[in-house]
Amino acid sequence: DAGVTQSPTHLIKTRGQQVTLRCSPKSGHDTVSWYQQALGQGPQFIFQYYEEEERQRGNFPDRFSGHQFPNYSSELNVNALLLGDSALYLCASSWGQSNQPQHFGDGTRLSIL
Amino acid sequence: AQTVTQSQPEMSVQEAETVTLSCTYDTSENNYYLFWYKQPPSRQMILVIRQEAYKQQNATENRFSVNFQKAAKSFSLKISDSQLGDTAMYFCAFQQGGGNKLTFGTGTQLKVEL
Incomplete structure (x- = not known):
C-alpha cells in the first residue's frame, strides 16, 4: 500500500523561473493539501484540492496555483520564483475534504538561487 | 484566525524516561481537532495522535x-518510556x-539521549 509520493525530491531553480511539483496521494485518498515549510518553521497551508477543485486557500499569492487530476494526483505550480520561495514543500492526502487524518509525503526541497 | 504556540524550542530526555511537550492554541471555534505530528530528519511528517475537541477523554496511542x-x-503531549527513535x-x-x-x-x- 503506497503512501503519499512526491516528485522530485530536490529541485534548484533561479529567480523568475517557474516550477511544477507533483504529488500522488495515498491509495484510497481523494483529497490533497499542499504546505510550505521554511527552514526551522512549521508548515504553512497553501491550498487544498478535492474533486478537482480548490476548496480552501491559505495566505499565498496568486503565483501559487494548483491542479488535481481525475486520478486524485495533484500538481503545485509556482510562477516568478522569489528567493523567499526556497522551502520544503509538503503534500498531504486524506479521504474526504474535512477533518480526516492527513498523511504526508517526504516533500520536495526547492532551492532558489 | 487560529494560532498555535509551542513555547519549548528544544527539549532533551533520557532514554526510558517520560517527557511532556507543551502546546497552547487560540480559537473562538467550538468544533475543532488537535494533532501532534512528528518530523524526523527524514522529513516525513508522521501523525502521532489526534484529539477531537468534543471528546473529554484524552487520546492515547x-x-x-x-x-x-x-x-x-x-x-500537551506526554511520551512515556522514551526511545532513541523518538528523537525528532x-x-x-x-x-x-x-x-x-x-x-x-x-x-x-526533542532529543532522546542514552
Whole structure:
C-alpha cells in the first residue's frame, strides 16, 4: 500500500523561473493539501484540492496555483520564483475534504538561487 | 484566525524516561481537532495522535498520550518510556471543524539521549 509520493525530491531553480511539483496521494485518498515549510518553521497551508477543485486557500499569492487530476494526483505550480520561495514543500492526502487524518509525503526541497 | 504556540524550542530526555511537550492554541471555534505530528530528519511528517475537541477523554496511542484542557486551550503531549527513535521535531497542529487546513506551531526539537 503506497503512501503519499512526491516528485522530485530536490529541485534548484533561479529567480523568475517557474516550477511544477507533483504529488500522488495515498491509495484510497481523494483529497490533497499542499504546505510550505521554511527552514526551522512549521508548515504553512497553501491550498487544498478535492474533486478537482480548490476548496480552501491559505495566505499565498496568486503565483501559487494548483491542479488535481481525475486520478486524485495533484500538481503545485509556482510562477516568478522569489528567493523567499526556497522551502520544503509538503503534500498531504486524506479521504474526504474535512477533518480526516492527513498523511504526508517526504516533500520536495526547492532551492532558489 | 487560529494560532498555535509551542513555547519549548528544544527539549532533551533520557532514554526510558517520560517527557511532556507543551502546546497552547487560540480559537473562538467550538468544533475543532488537535494533532501532534512528528518530523524526523527524514522529513516525513508522521501523525502521532489526534484529539477531537468534543471528546473529554484524552487520546492515547501506545506510549503517547495527551492532556487536553479545553477551557485553558492547552494540548500537551506526554511520551512515556522514551526511545532513541523518538528523537525528532514535534509539531502541534489545529484543524477547524468542517475543513482540512492544519495550522501548525513552530515545533519542539526533542532529543532522546542514552
